[in-house]
Amino acid sequence: MNKKLFVLLVALMSLSLTGIIFVQGYWIKSTIDDREEQFSYNAKQALIKVSEEIQNSEFERYYFQFKNPDSINSTLSDRTLTEYFYTNKDENRNETYFNSETILEEDYKVSSGFLQFAEDSIKFTKMINKKVTDIVQENNLEGGNLSARQRIEHIERLSRMEEVEKDILRSAISELVVRIPIHNRVSEEKIRELLEEQLAERNLKTAFEFGIFNNSIATTVHSENFSLDHPATYAVPLFVDSAGRSGYQLLVNLTNRKEAVLSSVILMACLSIIFTLIIVIAYSSALSQLIKQRQISQIKTDFINNMTHEFKTPIATINLALDAIKNPKVIEDRSKVNRYLQMIRDENKRMHAQVENVLRISKLEKNELDLKKERHQLHDIILDAITHVELIIEDRGGYVQTHFGALRSSVLANQDHFTNVIVNILDNAIKYSEEAPKIDIYTTNVKNYIYCEIRDQGVGMTKLVQKKIFEKFYREHTGDIHNVKGHGLGLAYARQIVDDHHGQITVTSEKGKGSTFIIKLPLIS
Known part of the structure; x- marks a missing residue:
């Protein structure tokens, strides 16, 4: 394949994969953002519902006190309201009035805790009287010359009178109870119960803390761990009057908002990430194999x-x-x-x-080479290998010296193959020495191993070459200069043999300062 075409294909595939990863990340982030918005919306709706329930509960409590004469806490009995709302028709002006001149004083003989409330209730009932009178006058309930259709409409209006009364009472009660302390109007248990109910209804699985504030000042109604600094804090007004004003706010901390949001997308996000990782790994592996095969193809061409x-x-x-x-x-x-x-x-x-x-x-490579191993002295194998190359070294005016510092050198090895390993390393040292080859061989014992170091003062090699020097067919590229003959098989063979002897072979080198090959073998007793 043409090199430019190969690079272009790799670039396009990499760009496509990057785009897929970006789209997946964007989708996950967008989904989380959408879920957070949905969570916030549901949370606010739940708080609004809680606020409405609290206000309705308070209204119904006081409404029951006015309408139920048997209530112990009633401040206005049913008889009081009956006497209060008796009708008086003005024949001259064709108008009907509802007034309450007859107020039963005994209905207000209550405990001292309700005296102020009773006084306010008298004003309250007078206000209701005026509003109801206005409504009746507006609808002309006593009109004598009404058509059938108008009578039906009047009947419908009458059926709505109870709702009208409730609206009037609601407005009046909200003005009346504003003086009552907040802890007497709603309890922590009630708020907690309503919050749990509304959050569960909207499937918001999160813990919460709450508190009621009056004009930004904390009241005594709050949960134990409520904090204004919590990031997931939602607020809703409490006890809103007819004009939409409210001095109280219910603040709620949804402490597990992040966990609740992430739990709703974690499965799909994890699957998306896993599949994306599989694609990345598969692509990386395929690309690595493709590059490796291309390199092998080039190496084999050079080898041939x-x-x-x-x-x-x-x-x-x-x-x-x-x-x-x-x-x-x-x-x-x-x-x-x-x-x-x-x-x-x-x-x-x-x-x-x-x-x-x-x-x-x-x-x-196929594990078909049967290496018969026997007890040998590594020093003897090294000296035998030197005899194969010493004439070449002498002919070039160089030397090979041994420095046997190891006191023990008994190893289990195949003499012929391990001799070839040493010869191949020495042969490389000779070939890659531009001047007279100068080679030193050292041995040392470290615990139960013997180390053999073969040092030369040749041309050396780069870090990149050091990583590939033991690969089959690999030879360092030297441009158009082919002054060193070989097929890149010697060191690959050496590594295979050393590995088969349960040893290790490594190289350290610096360009222009020579190389050192280190062989590590286990000793035998």
Whole structure:
């Protein structure tokens, strides 16, 4: 795939995924905001209903006192109201009056706690008398020349007289009871009962605290933990008069508002987040695999090119040697024939070694390589590996020195394969040394492990290369310069072998200052 097209596809997919995440987040936030608004609306409606219930309850209590003569707390008996509301018709003006000149004094002989209320009640009943008289005059209930339709309308008006009376009483009572202390008008238990009922009716599952304030001053009617500083505080006026004025306010703290709002959307929000995370993880994994496959494809292409180049040279050498041997002059020269045969043998061995490296890696990955392990001294394995490369090092004017500080070096290992591990690391140290290779090998004991450090003073490597140096087929890119031959298999093979020996291999390096490979193996007693 073209690199530009690949980058474009990745960018578009990433943008789409980001957009999906943004939309999901916006949807969750909008849903929470909507639920909060709905919660606030329902809470305010519940408080309004509570306020109405409190006011209606107070009205009904006093209305019952006026209408029920058997009530112990009654201040105006039914007889009082009957005497009060007797009719008097003015024949000259064709008007009917309701007045109350006959007031039964004994109806007001109550306890001292009600004396002031009784005085106010007399004024109150006179006011009602005037308002009812005005209504009767307006409707002309005694009209003599009424049509059938007008009579029906008058009957309907009469059926509404009780409601009219209640409205008048409501207005008058609200003016009368304003002098009564708030704790005598409503109790904490009543408020709590109404709040619980109204909140439950609207499915608002939240605890609450409440308090009544008079012109922003706290009254004695409040719950134990009420606070003005609570963020979820709602207010509603109490005991509103006919003009819409009120000196009292009921304030309620809904202490679990956040939890109540979140509980209504938590399931959908969690599912949305989980599915979005699954999409993100799947996308990240797919993108990682796609990038990895692209890198592997590039590495394999480089490997094939390198392998072709490595095989091309020995094949050409073998062909030249065979052509030379066919020459009659050469075939008679035994020394030349032996030299050419040795060249053919060496090049063939070289190609065989390259093929073996590839096959070893394949078998190791499939766990098909049977490594027979025996007790060996790691120091002996290191010295054996040095013999394979010391001639090359000497030819380049370098050295390899050992510093065996470990007192114990017995390990369970496969001698041939572990020797190849050390040889591969030494071979890399030689290839990546621009000047004469200088290599030092150290061993130390730490608890039940032996550490082998192979240090060189070569070109070193970057942090990025250090992370990938043990990957199969990986080779550091050096532009168009191919002065170092290889297939990126040596260190991958080394890691596989060390892992199979239950050890660890790591590298530390700095560009331009060389590298240090560290092998950690468990000791055996």
